[in-house]
Amino acid sequence: MKILLVDDHILFAKSLSIALCDNPEIEQFSSTKDIQDLEKQIATELPDILLIDINLGGLTDEDGLMLTQHLLERFPDQKIVILSGYNLPVYRKEAKRIGARGFISKDVEPDELLHILLTIKAGATHFPREEVFIEELTDGERKVLELVASGVRRREIAEQLFISERTVSNHLQHIFEKLQVSSTVEMITKAIKLGYIAQSVI
Missing domain, CATH: 3.40.50.2300 (Response regulator)
Structure with missing residues (x-):
C-alpha cells in the first residue's frame, strides 16, 4: 500500500x-x-x-x-x-x-x-458513529450562533445580517432545539464541543 x-x-x-x-x-x-x-x-x-x-x-x-x-x-x-x-x-x-x-x-x-x-x-469507508444525533445547523443559524458567542446583541446581529430581530430569535430557538439545550451558555458550550464554533471566538 x-x-x-x-x-x-x-x-x-x-x-x-x-x-x-x-x-x-x-x-x-x-x-x-x-x-x-x-x-x-x-x-x-x-x-x-x-x-x-x-x-x-x-x-x-x-x-x-x-x-x-x-x-x-x-x-x-x-x-x-x-x-x-x-x-x-x-x-x-x-x-x-x-x-x-x-x-x-x-x-x-x-x-x-x-x-x-x-x-x-479494499473499498470500505471509516467514519466513527455518533453517540448522539445532532440535526445540522443552517448557514443562517451558524452565523447567528457565532455572533452570539462573540457577545453581539440581538439588535446588532439583525443589523449585521440584514434580518429582523424576530428572525434572529427564530434562529436561536431552532438552534436550541437542534442542540437540545435550554440556555445561551449551554448552547455555546455544546457548540464548541461539536465544532460549530472555535474557542477563540469567545
Whole structure:
C-alpha cells in the first residue's frame, strides 16, 4: 500500500513514517508540505491513500477539508482520508459529505490505523458513529450562533445580517432545539464541543 501524507507538522510525519514503514503491508510512505505541487505528486506517485490533516497551518489558505474537496474534483477516484487532532462531529460529517473515504483521529494507535487504512484500500469507508444525533445547523443559524458567542446583541446581529430581530430569535430557538439545550451558555458550550464554533471566538 502506498500512502501520501499532507501535514504541516514535520515531527508527526516522521513519527508516522517510523510507526508504519516496518510493516510489510506498506510499500511506500511519503509526506509533503508542498501544496502547490501536490497534484503533480499525486499523479506521479499514484498513492493508494492520501492522508490529509484538517489544520494545515500556513501551507495554504484552505483547510484540509477544502483541499480534499478540490482534489476530488481533479482526482475523483483518489481515496482520501482525513487524519486530524480535531476529532469533532461537524468535521466528521463534512468529511463524509465531500467524499472522503474516512476520518481518523490522530490519537489512534498505529496498528489500528494500519487496519483502518487497509480496509479503506479494499473499498470500505471509516467514519466513527455518533453517540448522539445532532440535526445540522443552517448557514443562517451558524452565523447567528457565532455572533452570539462573540457577545453581539440581538439588535446588532439583525443589523449585521440584514434580518429582523424576530428572525434572529427564530434562529436561536431552532438552534436550541437542534442542540437540545435550554440556555445561551449551554448552547455555546455544546457548540464548541461539536465544532460549530472555535474557542477563540469567545
